Amino acid sequence: MSIRIENVSKNFSAFAALNQVSLEIRDGEFAALLGPSGSGKTTLLRIIAGLEVPESGEVWFGRKNVTEAAAASRGIGFVFQHYALFGHMTVAENIGFGLTVMPRASRPSKKDILLRTNELLDLVQLPGIGGRYPSELSGGQRQRVALARALARRPRILLLDEPFGALDAKVRRELRGALRTIHDELGLTSIFVTHDHEEAFTLADRVAILNHGQVEQFEKPKRIMQDPASDFVRSFLA
Known part of the structure; x- marks a missing residue:
């Protein structure tokens, strides 16, 4: 599923979070939104997800205008930084929650929900832990469960908001590889928000670098490194 952002702007009081942002993410592509804190990357992701509404501009999934569509109707999976798992539910119940409602x-x-849950536990390399609770898991395991839950309803688009930010470097590296493998196996279109350029360049097919609510450059990692489009991009990657 391709994603097209056309001239999207979003303000929070007097602060312009996004200013006439346009970009297109191809079907099956893994894109990263990279930039410092306050650059607008998470706001853009939340607008794509339907969790924020732009003041102007449009969001398209394929040939469908979803600008005003509710988040629940967009067919996306969303992975948050802090897991957002239900502590009173088992791992299996967390993963299957979206199906049960x-x-x-x-x-x-x-x-069928049980079969799907076990299938996803295998996919994220956590077989046999469906009966445990989130408090019994490591941070890396919790984030794998959060990823499995996001995939339960077979979304065509996966959105991830700094999902590895709370994890140590070794676990982050392991999960990067697992995430990229899952993306490729399932044929998803994925968008990953991060402030870490090594992470973005390792994972993504193309990287959009944001600064003050605008896209400074959207290219393949190698192209960005070889030919930074602005002084900001050059200094940010230094």
Whole structure:
């Protein structure tokens, strides 16, 4: 599923979080939104997700204008930085939650939900832990569960907001590889927010570098390194 952002602007009081941002992410691409704190990358991700509404501009998924569509109707998976798992639910219940709250007419059976949950635990390399609770898991394991939950309803678009920010360097490296493998295996279109340029350049097909609510450059990592588009990009990557 391709994603097209056309002239999107968003203000918070007097602060311009995004200013006429346009970019297009190809079907099956892994893109990173990279920039310092306050650059607008998370705001842009939340607008794509439907969690924020732009003041102007449009968001398209393929040929469908989703600018005013509710988040729940967009068919996306979203992974947050701080897991957002339900502490009173088991791992299996957390992963299957999105399936259990679907309308009755389209809701899978309990057996199918269990099968899907076990399939996803295998995918994120955590087989057999469905009966545990989040408090019994390491940070890396919790984030793998959060990823599995985001994939439960078979989204075509996966959005990730600094999902490895709370993890140590070794675990981050492991999860980067796992995330990229899952993206490729499932044929997703993925957008990953980070302030770490090594992480962005390792994971992404193309990287959008944001500064003060505008896109300074959107290119393949090698191209950005060889030919920075502005003094800001050059200094940010130094």
